[in-house]
Amino acid sequence: MDTTTKRASSKKGERVSKTTIKRGGGFWKLFKQQRYLYLMSLPFVIWAFIFSYVPLWGWTMAFQNYKPAKSFFDQKWVGFDQFTALFADQQFYLALRNTLAMSFMGLIFGFVVPVIFAILLNEVKGMFFKRTVQTVSYLPHFVSWVVVAGIVTKSLSTDGGIVNELLVSMHIIDQPIQFMAQGKWFWGIVTASDIWKEMGWNTIIYLAAITGIDQEQYEASRVDGAGRFRQMWHITLPGMRTTITVLLIMSIGHLVSIGFEKQFLLGNNLVQDYSQVLDLYALKYGLEMNRYSYGTAISIFNSVISIILLFTANGIFKKTTKESIM
Template sequence: MAARLFRQRDLYMMLLPAVLLVFVFWYVPILGWIIAFINFKPGFSLFPAEWTGLQQFKDFFMQSTDYMYLLRNTLSINIGSLITNLFTAFVFAILLNEIRSRFFGKLVQTITFFPFFVSWVIIYSLSSALFASSSGAINEALVQWGVLDEGVNILGDPKYSWIFMILLSAWKYLGYNSVIFIAAIASIPAEHYEAAEIDGANRFQKIWHITIPGLIPTLIVLLILNSGWILNSNFEQFYLFTNGTNWEKMEVLDMYIYKYGLKLLNYPYATAVGIMKTFISLMLIIGVNAISKKATGKAIF
């Protein structure tokens, strides 16, 4: 063991900076979790503070009903986004692989990848310009054409909030998510397609019997990995699109933590909610991995 470590010392030295970064920015901050269990006041030391135990967790689950709509919003939007993102990327990668023109295929992939590099600030500005109820270009056009009597308030009406966030996320991450599936398709041996063609299989049959089964393991791995992020939301996205009329359907756990931690300065309460979110996410990824292992025989650990 020691001899192998010595022989591979150069590789471990290359890995060391990444390990240090992960340790410093992901594990050291865990020490701050103690704030959830003490009566912490900004500007004072942590350790002389009064020990409050699980009081903040009790306040969240027993003294408040906020967790009900927070979990409803977070799970509905994030699970919907996860399923939609993976499904659209899965289908898009298959269709892109069937394009025979190499130039056109690269062009389509580049165009769909571009939104990933567009910030949510710009996306919000575009959405406002297109979908604002009174001045949005699409609403104005539909009213002028007689399709609608008045503009639809997509950005403010709560009944559109979930589906709008899910579709925006699918549009933004389509090209990025499809790269993994495209790489998985490239790893399928060409001999499989050649053998199927000799047997008389058409393009649809090759997709159904070769491409899709070849992508299923990648889909399962992505599903397991992303299940641990179901309670994590893109803060920038929700901060921009949440307003006074749709907050009841848009306020998610990350926005709630921001509100109590940085706006109301209730650090112990916000930290307790963050700890709860972390442990639930850990249980989710373990549970999804166990279900996948039992149902399909495929898992990541």
């Protein structure tokens, strides 16, 4: 290697070294400037670590024949036997069907309705009426599912239920229908109840996104002769796209993790084949029967499928709409 080449290589190495030092110094300088923000976020990092990551140690139970009276090192390891039993149980597939059915219905209607409601509410000019409707719509969010289930059950009752009385008085039906005793109605009842309870609350974030839209766009569209419907379609809805995309991706990630409160409170033995979801299946065939390892295997299945759905949805939206949450 000649002298010129050596000098060039030496200078290049010095530049790389200086750049690295500069980058490192820039990070510590930024850390020093924003040290109070880091200190403020530290409790939340600790909270997430303790309650979200430390419990993952319990997943080891899914690979054991767990006995509460024994220590961790005395447990019998069974490998994937719990998962084999899970995928061989017909009740698991029944619970998975119900979970996916109610999840997709909730995703479609429970996601679209708040968006439409937010857009329509934004078009209301009277501020008093607008605030009144918004307040009334999100109040059910603060009502527990125990109370909501009681209201829904009473409203659909054959003995003085307002729904049956209204249908009979309008001559739509000849006699009251036992809505809560027929499995074919259960998915729709759960979805409608969830929409009524959460629609107003979910609308708040969409209204916040609408307020961030530049008002000059509406003024320019009115000058060009655009009506209110065209403004909603070409300005309001595109202005909400980022918020809608992020919330949609997060909702898809929770398709198989819908909880069990609604199904547990609204269900009964007559509609068990339609009300049992994965979380209820884990509760019944895991905890109640002291099969802790089996219940843990169900929870792992839920988590893994949720992660796969989240990354898949995020990847699809990232390629198609250039929007993502990661």
